[in-house]
Amino acid sequence: MSGKGMNLTLKIWRQKNAQSKGKMETYNVSGISEHMSFLEMLDVLNEQLINEGTEPVAFDHDCREGICGMCSLYINGEAHGPDRGVTTCQLHMRMFNDGDTIYIEPFRAKAFPVVKDLVVDRSAFDRIQHAGGFVSINTSGNTQDANAIPIPKADADKAFDAATCIGCGACVASCKNASAMLYVSAKVSQFALLPQGKIEAKERVLNMVEQMDEEGFGNCTNTGACEVECPKGISLENIARMNREYLSASITKES
Amino acid sequence: MKTSIARKVLMALSGLFLLLFLLQHFLINFLSVISPDSFNEVSHFMGTNPLIQFLMQPILIFGVVFHLGMGIYLERLNKKARNVKYAMNKPGTNSSWMSRNMIYTGLMVMAFLGLHFYDFWIPEITVKYVEGDMSGLLASGEFRYFHELQEKFHDPIRTGLYVVSFVFLMLHLLHGFQSAFQSVGFSHRKYTPIIKKLGNLYAIVIPLGFVFIAIFHYVSHL
Numbered sequence: 001m002s003g004k005g006m007n008l009t010l011k012i013w014r015q016k017n018a019q020s021k022g023k024m025e026t027y028n029v030s031g032i033s034e035h036m037s038f039l040e041m042l043d044v045l046n047e048q049l050i051n052e053g054t055e056p057v058a059f060d061h062d063c064r065e066g067i068c069g070m071c072s073l074y075i076n077g078e079a080h081g082p083d084r085g086v087t088t089c090q091l092h093m094r095m096f097n098d099g100d101t102i103y104i105e106p107f108r109a110k111a112f113p114v115v116k117d118l119v120v121d122r123s124a125f126d127r128i129q130h131a132g133g134f135v136s137i138n139t140s141g142n143t144q145d146a147n148a149i150p151i152p153k154a155d156a157d158k159a160f161d162a163a164t165c166i167g168c169g170a171c172v173a174s175c176k177n178a179s180a181m182l183y184v185s186a187k188v189s190q191f192a193l194l195p196q197g198k199i200e201a202k203e204r205v206l207n208m209v210e211q212m213d214e215e216g217f218g219n220c221t222n223t224g225a226c227e228v229e230c231p232k233g234i235s236l237e238n239i240a241r242m243n244r245e246y247l248s249a250s251i252t253k254e255s
Numbered sequence: 256m257k258t259s260i261a262r263k264v265l266m267a268l269s270g271l272f273l274l275l276f277l278l279q280h281f282l283i284n285f286l287s288v289i290s291p292d293s294f295n296e297v298s299h300f301m302g303t304n305p306l307i308q309f310l311m312q313p314i315l316i317f318g319v320v321f322h323l324g325m326g327i328y329l330e331r332l333n334k335k336a337r338n339v340k341y342a343m344n345k346p347g348t349n350s351s352w353m354s355r356n357m358i359y360t361g362l363m364v365m366a367f368l369g370l371h372f373y374d375f376w377i378p379e380i381t382v383k384y385v386e387g388d389m390s391g392l393l394a395s396g397e398f399r400y401f402h403e404l405q406e407k408f409h410d411p412i413r414t415g416l417y418v419v420s421f422v423f424l425m426l427h428l429l430h431g432f433q434s435a436f437q438s439v440g441f442s443h444r445k446y447t448p449i450i451k452k453l454g455n456l457y458a459i460v461i462p463l464g465f466v467f468i469a470i471f472h473y474v475s476h477l
Binding site: 011013024074076077078082103105108109110111114174176177178179181209210212213216217218219220221222223224225228229236237239240241242243244245246247250 | 258261264333335338340342343344346349354355430434439
């Protein structure tokens with residue numbers, strides 16, 4: 001580690017609660033190690049704020065190892081900051097330089113209302129998932145062994161890739177239209193590719209898309225920003241697959 | 256029409272239809288460079304054939320109006336989906352300028368269509384359906400189409416406006432062509448890269464071709 005560490009100017013969105021207006025405020029932190037994660041840097045700031053007797057900055061975090069999808073933050077104009085394929089907890093301070101000014105904002109979307117400071121309500125994603133992101137199974141005790149159904153390796157791999165989506169919402173935050181198409185398409189694809197998921201495929205895609213629209217997310221313009229900013233590298237191919245699934249389901253659905 | 260995907264698919268299909276129209280428009284215009292006589296004949300056919308005039312032309316106008324109307328409607332919905340803007344945003348790090356500005360390049364193309372209608376379509380309709388002259392001939396007995404085309408490009412300002420408009424069209428198509436395929440659900444590891452290349456080729460060659468035709472007629476009268 002080099003010497004005293006970094007001195008940084010932080011411009012952070014502060015908002016008391018969902019109803020209040022909120023504004024950007026400026027803070028200074030010093031002695032930040034390049035080995036710290038971005039969230040650890042915020043922990044240092046919060047220690048400092050608590051010692052000064054001011055309200056610490058509220059931000060979402062949980063596992064801090066890039067799995068849970070809880071951390072968010074729009075850092076210097078990008079979801080999860082300037083690095084690629086990482087969540088904010090995996091973003092290292094070595095991506096920044098001594099003397100930098102860093103803008104820290106919540107993920108912005110009408111469907112992701114701010115709860116407090118940098119914390120946003122992403123329960124819209126849960127409601128989309130509830131609308132169809134599951135496979136109904138008989139839990140009578142004699143469930144079939146999953147490995148009894150042969151699945152082509154390529155399909156299994158694609159389904160797995162789609163299933164790595166952690167639902168963090170970086171796609172929505174990065175999209176100029178705050179569209180949730182990448183998230184929803186990943187959740188549709190992980191089932192649509194597997195035989196177990198095919199049974200409910202039509203209702204699933206129709207219901208999930210309907211819920212997505214109801215939540216107030218925007219429309220997809222195929223800019224590809226979501227794919228670039230996604231910490232899990234979810235592919236745009238999933239959006240095309242969802243569009244196909246949706247088209248064929250809406251044409252062939254009964255009733 | 257009710258869901259986001261249905262709207263995007265219709266946007267894509269109308270866009271693909273307009274791409275086809277643009278190709279035939281370009282091919283016919285290009286005739287004016289290589290053979291004024293053929294250009295006259297094809298123009299006369301297009302301008303007087305009842306199938307083209309009363310079936311294809313209304314479909315085309317509907318396609319243009321639909322693509323414009325849906326584009327504006329989607330833009331309004333999309334703006335509403337993010338009600339608070341970022342204080343610091345770097346969209347250039349993850350997406351192309353063309354993909355983010357389709358509404359603006361599209362509106363510029365529409366503004367151009369206004370001029371284009373004023374230049375060619377309204378006079379054409381006036382001659383044929385108001386004055387009732389379906390002959391397509393000048394007083395001298397020659398076909399009027401090539402003559403009318405050349406006359407329009409005598410004006411350097413108009414020629415310049417056409418050239419600028421085609422640059423906006425190019426920017427619009429650089430994203431639009433490949434985006435339309437994605438919207439209708441076409442994505443393939445082998446074919447999508449080919450479609451993207453084909454899209455870039457189309458988006459550059461066709462507008463530049465139109466620019467060439469405009470400049471050709473401007474220069475040829477000097």
